[in-house]
Amino acid sequence: MNLQYPRRQQQLRQLVQRLGLPETAPIKWELLDLALTHSTISAEENYEQLEFVGDAVVKLGAAEFLLEVYPHLKVGEFTALRSVLVSDRILATIANDYGFDRYLLVSASAMSDVAGQESRMADSLEAVLAALYLSTRTLELIRPWLDRHFQPLATEILADPARQNYKAALQTWTQAHQKTLPDYRTQENGQTHNDPDRFTAEVWIQGQCLAKGTGRSRKAAEQAAAQIAFLALSGQ
Template identity: 55%
Template sequence: MVFLDSRRKKQLQICLQKLGLSDTKSVSWKLLDLALTHPTISREHNYQQLEFVGDSVIRLVAAEVLLETYPQESVGEFAAIRSILVSDRTLAEFAENYGLDRYLLMSEGFAQDKIGRVYWLADAFEALLGALYLSSHNMDLVRPWLDPLLIQKAAEIHSDPARQNYKDALQEWTQGEHKILPQYRVIEQDKNQGYEQRFFAEVWLKDRKLGAGYGRSKKMAEQAAAKDAFFSVVYS
């Protein structure tokens, strides 16, 4: 049994206030403390198990929110948007907005590692979701404050085509279904900068061409090919 000192508990209460959670009766403070303890503090008692649970929590909530907000969208679009919503970058951004690092116990040296920052912020955010979910075994402590964040972020992604990352979404699918990565073949058709069809990309899965597309940059052509593949093969 872990007893939290009153200073730590106060700290965790402030953290939940920041999330906007007013009713904290069912919160397990022990789990919450664990969620905000980095492995550099303890190899045994840290956020890793909760992160494992929280990773599924965010995926499920994101799926529900997308279905509720965009009931007419295709599953391909859902998968593309969700892959951005649950990415380390997005989760770290949420964590950063709440100043989650102030409540996370971790070794001084590690905290200053700028490159790792995105990963441990995202991990701690997932662990926080895991702790709140496991406190009540439902989404009552999660959805009230997480839904608005996801809805806003999903709207940004949905309305900005340049943000849509079909390459990640396609890769997630080929990995899940075929255990291999898609391969991109790009050729420069024209040296003219800014020309819409400057690059032509094809995306292949072993011997099977999944899709093709054009773009002003190599990356944009690959995204166009991935989008084509996504809608013609994955969700046809």
């Protein structure tokens, strides 16, 4: 390690230890330092470019994990499940579990922005993933500790299919293939609060109603409609 400040060197080593990586891990420490530097500290040298790479890295890590652990799933199920695993909410939770806020260099004004904390934590985790990936050009410094978080979460989601995020999967597909976003039109059917078909949702794409779904809540109805549309479009 050849960083300017010994205290920073110690901080980064502590984080690597918390991740469970060996002291001899071939880490490019300057990249790791950059991955934990917010733009409010340096407008030119911060984690934004690494975050861009890390967005792809975390999706690759999640895809490898799902393929190895759940090889029986269809591609549509992979996509919906992965969209939850790599969401900002989950990534921020993982970052918080490892105490990333202790290592992230950020201005006091940004730190006081409570509303932006989730995105800061998620972004910094993606940047750290990029730094580790670029250190070896493999996932060997990532999978051992990231899988430990993915495993219980994936088990929970598969036990409750309603938690699979087909809305995110459908949005990703339509953006990639049709350069557009789905439009949801939801109405309440007037039944009791416990009625499983209380809400009906339609998903429209390019002026066409592609699917309908029902659910106890607006969110559930939209997810049901998104699932039908996504599986139809992706050929599942």
